[in-house]
Amino acid sequence: MASKPGILTDWPWKHLGSFKYMVLAPWVAQSMYSYMMVKKDHERDLTNFVIFPLLLSRMLHNQIWITLSRHRTAKGSNRILHKPIEFHQVDRESNWDDQILFNGILFYLGNMMLRGASHLPLWRTDGVIITMLLHTGPVEFLYYWLHRALHHHYLYSRYHSHHHSSIVTEPISSVIHPFAEHIAYFMLFAIPMLTMALTGTASLVAYAGYLTYIDFMNNMGHCNFELIPKRLFFIIPPLKYLMYTPSFHSLHHTQFRTNYSLFMPMYDYIYGTADESTGTLYEASLQRREDMADVVHLTHLTTPESIYHLRLGFASIASRPYTPKWYLWVMWPVTIWSMIITWIYGRTFVGERNVFRNLKLQTWVIPKYNIQYFMQWQKKSINSLIEDAILEAEKRGSKVLSLGLMNQAKELNKNGELYIQRNPQLKVKVVDGSSLAVAVVLNSIPKGTKQVLLRGSLSKVAYCIALALCQRHIQVCVMHEDEFKKLKATLDTQAASNLALANTDFPKTWLVGDGLSEEAQLKASKGTLLIPFSQFPPKQIRNDCFYHHTPAMATPKYLENVDSCENWLPRKVMSAWRIAGIVHALEGWNVHECGKMLFNIEKIWEASLLHGFQPLKPAIEHALIN
Numbered sequence: 001m002a003s004k005p006g007i008l009t010d011w012p013w014k015h016l017g018s019f020k021y022m023v024l025a026p027w028v029a030q031s032m033y034s035y036m037m038v039k040k041d042h043e044r045d046l047t048n049f050v051i052f053p054l055l056l057s058r059m060l061h062n063q064i065w066i067t068l069s070r071h072r073t074a075k076g077s078n079r080i081l082h083k084p085i086e087f088h089q090v091d092r093e094s095n096w097d098d099q100i101l102f103n104g105i106l107f108y109l110g111n112m113m114l115r116g117a118s119h120l121p122l123w124r125t126d127g128v129i130i131t132m133l134l135h136t137g138p139v140e141f142l143y144y145w146l147h148r149a150l151h152h153h154y155l156y157s158r159y160h161s162h163h164h165s166s167i168v169t170e171p172i173s174s175v176i177h178p179f180a181e182h183i184a185y186f187m188l189f190a191i192p193m194l195t196m197a198l199t200g201t202a203s204l205v206a207y208a209g210y211l212t213y214i215d216f217m218n219n220m221g222h223c224n225f226e227l228i229p230k231r232l233f234f235i236i237p238p239l240k241y242l243m244y245t246p247s248f249h250s251l252h253h254t255q256f257r258t259n260y261s262l263f264m265p266m267y268d269y270i271y272g273t274a275d276e277s278t279g280t281l282y283e284a285s286l287q288r289r290e291d292m293a294d295v296v297h298l299t300h301l302t303t304p305e306s307i308y309h310l311r312l313g314f315a316s317i318a319s320r321p322y323t324p325k326w327y328l329w330v331m332w333p334v335t336i337w338s339m340i341i342t343w344i345y346g347r348t349f350v351g352e353r354n355v356f357r358n359l360k361l362q363t364w365v366i367p368k369y370n371i372q373y374f375m376q377w378q379k380k381s382i383n384s385l386i387e388d389a390i391l392e393a394e395k396r397g398s399k400v401l402s403l404g405l406m407n408q409a410k411e412l413n414k415n416g417e418l419y420i421q422r423n424p425q426l427k428v429k430v431v432d433g434s435s436l437a438v439a440v441v442l443n444s445i446p447k448g449t450k451q452v453l454l455r456g457s458l459s460k461v462a463y464c465i466a467l468a469l470c471q472r473h474i475q476v477c478v479m480h481e482d483e484f485k486k487l488k489a490t491l492d493t494q495a496a497s498n499l500a501l502a503n504t505d506f507p508k509t510w511l512v513g514d515g516l517s518e519e520a521q522l523k524a525s526k527g528t529l530l531i532p533f534s535q536f537p538p539k540q541i542r543n544d545c546f547y548h549h550t551p552a553m554a555t556p557k558y559l560e561n562v563d564s565c566e567n568w569l570p571r572k573v574m575s576a577w578r579i580a581g582i583v584h585a586l587e588g589w590n591v592h593e594c595g596k597m598l599f600n601i602e603k604i605w606e607a608s609l610l611h612g613f614q615p616l617k618p619a620i621e622h623a624l625i626n
Helices: 014-037 046-075 087-092 098-113 125-150 153-158 160-165 171-175 179-199 204-221 230-235 246-255 266-270 278-287 326-344 376-395 417-422 434-442 460-471 481-488 576-587 601-610 619-625
Strands: 295-300 349-356 359-366 400-403 429-431 451-455 475-478 499-501 509-512 529-532 552-554 573-575
Touching: 014 046, 014 098, 046 098, 046 171, 046 204, 046 349, 087 160, 098 179, 125 153, 125 179, 125 204, 125 266, 153 160, 171 204, 179 204, 204 246, 230 278, 246 278, 295 376, 295 576, 359 376, 359 576, 376 400, 376 417, 400 576, 429 576, 434 460, 434 576, 434 601, 451 460, 460 475, 475 481, 481 499, 552 576, 573 576, 576 601
Parallel strands: 295 359, 295 400, 400 429, 451 475, 451 509, 475 499, 509 529
Antiparallel strands: 349 359, 552 573
């Protein structure tokens, strides 16, 4: 929002929320009905019919740029600015599709009201030439002076400051303007299109090509990495004045009073507003190499639609805890296609980049889904991908690699021990994070608790929790005889005295792991607190019980570039397994933590607090406060 919002700041359909797409429904229905019902081919208006597919293609085009930009900036190569992007920018830019809806309505109106805008041929050379000339002349010239006017303090404070709130731009930052600005911009871009319509030289290719050119240049110019090769300007010297680069426009967002041009910098050079450091920044960005991460967190895809929840996916969805979205069902053809491609040819990729003081962090994603981790014939492939990632981290000089989600499953690789056995000379330390996960669970149990019920599958974390609680003289109850025997075998005589089989009167605190069934949850008494010790949260089916988060902690303010959520956790909350790797590197601990090895629980808990990570409030306490 601008500092002093002016009239026509908000979009007319803002109050509709996610139902805003309904404003196009009548137009789309009319275009499809008229095209299908008209029996004579010469009366069918293909132009009107293709408007909606064109709008969809523009949305896809924009999303491709978003994904490409986020992937490249995560890797760090050719990056322009080192400043971070935060949640408030993602929220502000989440309405980027509003301008496509606005354009769509105007296209339908133009098709209906202008004779030369309907029943268009596929191609007309004269129309294409007119578009090129009018864009280079009137459009670029008028935009330059409009843009300079928008930087006058009166208009800037009421409108354009909203766009400049994004210092570090993403492709879609290009269309984040108040509604009034978009009206002015459309009037400019309509000059070639209206001229073609009024002179009878319009064609489908000219319209679609011009819109694609505008979207391409807008998205490209707002990337935070340089991608235009220097050789291109050497081969075609005049191109310097006819096409801007991401670094050229990035200077406008940092210097404000330079580089005003739309796509063609020639007017900045003509009127003396070209920034003197344009060439220097351009070359420096091209020379910037890929970041070498000090800490790598290795995670994987979960459900088929989880690809959209990654930072590289839909930015607004990734900025919120993972929850199924009904509208993603519409994208199932794309989802299935991506699954097939991933299944056949998938390589580990960089999903996110963060900075913790002087420590560089990266999240790498294994292109495998939850279901594949349960397939015996997939284990070799998954282990190979994990081991390759560890060796790649070693090659790049990383200090620590933490194993997230099912990448540390006991059945898969003995909690990571397999890789240490195969590569005994590893310098990069492999961390499964189990010690911090145990510490988080222990510190999530309400003070004064005398008895807990342990439910779900037993794991390395479960055994360690049971041991720690029994040593603290807190009774640990289990449901089954075989679980009792397995746990008792790991405890000394004194600790084993605090282990018991549960009776029908269950404790009010449950520690739950994977495999907790709905039937088991129904046995909990009203007001029970369920604290997961697993990587994945239990399904919440009880409204009269309290569910805590999976082991996690709130991150300190100086953790930079946090603009997406980690799986189902809230904003700026990080899983204990991921934090453990960061703390390992910060403390310089030169040991692995995987397999049967467990780090000192109290020591890693204190170190986490020392570095600014904070425990989350127990769910029951949070409910009472709110």
